[in-house]
Amino acid sequence: MLLCAADKIVKMWGGTPVIQQLSLEIHEGDRIGLVGPNGCGKTTVLKLLSGAEPPDSGAIHYKKGSQTALLAQIPSFGHEETVIEVLRQAFVELLAIRDKMSDLEAKMADPDSAVVEKTLKEYGVLQESFSVNGGYEMDSNLARVADGLGIGYLLHVPFRSLSGGERTKVGLGRILLLGPDLLLLDEPTNHLDLKAVEWLESYLQDYRGSVVIVSHDRYFLDRVVTKIYDLEGGTVDVYHGSYAYFVEEKERRLLAEFAAYQEQQKKIAKMEEAIKRMRIWAAQADNPYMFKRAASMQKALDRIEKLARPVLERKKMGLTFEMGDRSGKEVVVMEAVSKSYFAIGDGEAGEDNRKSVGRLLYKDVNLMVRFREFVAIVGENGSGKSTLLRMIAERLEPDTGTVKIGSGVKIGYLAQHDLFPDENKSILEAFRDSVPVEEGEARHKLAKFLFFGAAVFRKVMHLSGGERMRLRLAQLMHQDLNVLVLDEPTNHLDIDSRESLEDTLTAFPGTIICVSHDRYLLNKLFPVTYWLEGGMLTRYEGRYDEARRKHSELNAVHSQVDRSMDASPGNGTSARSSKQKAGETAGMERSERQLAKLEADIASIESKIAVLDAAMMREKQVEQLASMHGEKLLLEAERELLYQRLAAIDS
Helix, strand or coil, X not given: CEEEEEEEEEEEECCEXXXXXXXEEEECCCEEEEECCCCCCHHHHHHHHHCCXXXXXXXXXXXXXXXXXXXXXXXXXXXCCEHHHHHHHXXXXXXXXXXXXXXXXHHCCCCCHXXXXXXXXXXXXXXXXXHHCXXXXXXXXXXXXXXXXXXHHHCCCEHHHCCHHHHHHHHHHHHHHHCCCEEEEECCCCCCCHHHHHHHHHHHHCCCCEEEEXXXXXXXXXXXXXXXXXXXXXXXXXXXXXXXXXXXXXXXXXXXXHHHHHHHHHHHHHHHHHHHHHHHHHHXXXXXXXXXXXXXXXXXXHHCCXXXXXXXXXCCCCCCCCCCCCCCCEEEXXXXXXXXXXXXXXXXXXXXXXXXXXXXXXXXXXXXXXXXXXXXXXXXXXXXXXXXXXXXHCCCXXXXXXXXXXXXXXXXXXXXXXXXCCCCCEHHHHHHHHCCCCHHHHHHHHHCCCCCHHHHHCEHXXXXXXXXXXXXXXXXXXXXXXXXXXXXXXXXXXXXXXXXXHHHXXXXXXXXXXXXXXXXXXXXXXXXXXEEECXXXXXXXXXXXXXXXXXXXXXXXXXXXXXXXXXXXXXXXXXXXXXXXXXXXXXXXXXXXXXXXXXXXXXXXXXXXXXXXXXXXXXXCHHHHHHHHHHHHHHHHHHHHHHHHHHHHHC
C-alpha cells in the first residue's frame, strides 16, 4: 500500500534549483537507500518528505493517519532535560495514559460504589489502550535501544552537556523509540562504533514501518535496504535490490544507454551527411525536387529526440601518495603499555551533573607493526583506539611501558577531528602552509581534490566535514611519508571519494595503521586486525569479517572456560572461605595446583590439535574439512586463553 508520494516537487535554494520536477513513491514496508553524488539534494529530499521544508511547487501526499520522523544531524531539546527524559518524549501519549490511570487508581479507593464502578470501566478502557500500544514494554524498549546505541551511561546526564556525536545518538534513539510509519535517516552511522552499527542494522531489518536512508556506508546499505533510489540530475531511478545489485545494474544500464547514444549519433551523422550531399547535388543540377527531399530529411532529423550523452564516470579525487625513503623493518613496537585518562562521568547534582573520573584504558598492551603491513585497529567507542594512534603519531607518553618508533619512519597523521591552526585562512593558504609550492601549482594540485576555480579562496572555517577531510588528504599526499596513521579517514566522504581513497591506499608502498568503522574499507585493505576490548589488544591474522568471527569464538571459549572453572570443586563459597582461612601458604599451594592443571590442559589441547592436523591431511571431503577446521580454531582459541591464564599466574 502507498504510504507517501511526491508529485513533481521543486525546491530552490538562493535562486538555484536543487530539486526539479521530482516524483517518487514510498510503499509500506519499503527499505530504501537514497544515493547520489554530493550536492544532488539527498538531504533536501529528506527534509521535504518530513515536512521540515515545504516544496516551492508540487505536492507530497501521505497515507491518512501516518507519522513521519527525520533524524536531525545534531538535534536540540530543552535546557534542563536529561537524556532519559529526551528518550521518553517518544512515549508522550503512553505516559499521559499512565498518569490518567494513576489518577483513576486513586479514585478507586473511594468507598462510593457508584463512583468505583464508573471509574473501573474508564480504567479498563485506558489499560487496554496502554497495553495494546506497548505501554508495559516502554522501559525495556528504552533500555534495549540505549544499550544498543551505547548511550546507557548517559541516561542521567543533561542533554545540553553532550557532544555533537552524543546528541546525534540520543536523537536517533528517540526516533527509533517513536517508531514512525516513515523513518527518515540522514547518515545514521556517522557517530556509531561497529557494535552499534551492527545492532542498528538488526533493528532496522525488523522495523515495522518504512525506512529511507541516506548513507555512505556501503555495508550498512547492503544489509538494510531492499530498494535503491538513485538521485541525479533532478530525477530518481529505482533499482529493486541491495546496494551491490544497484552498482552492477547501474553500470549495465549506463553501458546500454551509451551504446544507444552512440548508435543514435551514427544515425544522425549519416542523415546529416546524406542531407549535405543531396543539397550539393540539387544545387549542381538545379533540381527543386532534390531540395525538397533534403528539406524533408532535415525536418525528420529535427524531430528526433536527441539522447543525452550518459556520464559514465563522474569526477573523482585524483589521489596519489608520495613516498620517499622506506622505513626500517620494525615500524612501531609497543611493549607492556598502560594508559589512563580523566573522563567526564556521572557526578552529583550540579551545573552539568558530571565530574572528572579516572579511567584505565588498557594495561600491558603489546603491538608490533612491520614495514609494508596494513594494520587495522577496531573496538567500541571510548576503548582508546584514538589514544593508541596518538601515542604512535604524536608521541603521547604512556603511563607505563614503551612505544618505539623504528628507524627512518616518517609519519603522516590524519586525526579524526583534525583542527587547522588558523581557520581564517583560505583553502589555498592552508594547503601552501603544509606544501610549499607556487600558487599556480597549488591550485592545480587542489583541483585534483575537487577544489576548482574560486573555491580555493573559501575560508577553512566555512568548509563542510567532507571538504575538510579532502583538504587534509591533499596536505598529506604531497609530503614525504612512508607511514600513514589514519583515524576514521572515510568520515564525511561520499562513496565516490571513499572508492578513490581505497584505490590510493591500496597502491601505497609504505605502512598503514588505521582506525575505522567502515567495514568495506577494513575488509578490502587490512589483512591484520587488532581488536581492542576490555583493556586488552588482541591481534588476529585476517580482515575484519574473519577477525570478528575469531573474536566471537574466543569470547565463547572464555565464557565456557569461566563457567567450567566456576562450577568445578574449590571455586564455590566454601572453597573461597577455606582459602581465606588457609592464609598465604595455602594460596601458594593453590597457585601451584592451578599451574599444573593449566599445563596439563594445554598439553591435552595441543595433542588434540596434532591429531586434527593429521586427520585434515588425510581428509578429502570439503564439508568434513570445514568442520574440522572450525573445531581446530576453537581449540586454538581455548589454548590461547589458557596461555593467558598461565602468564597471569606466573606474573
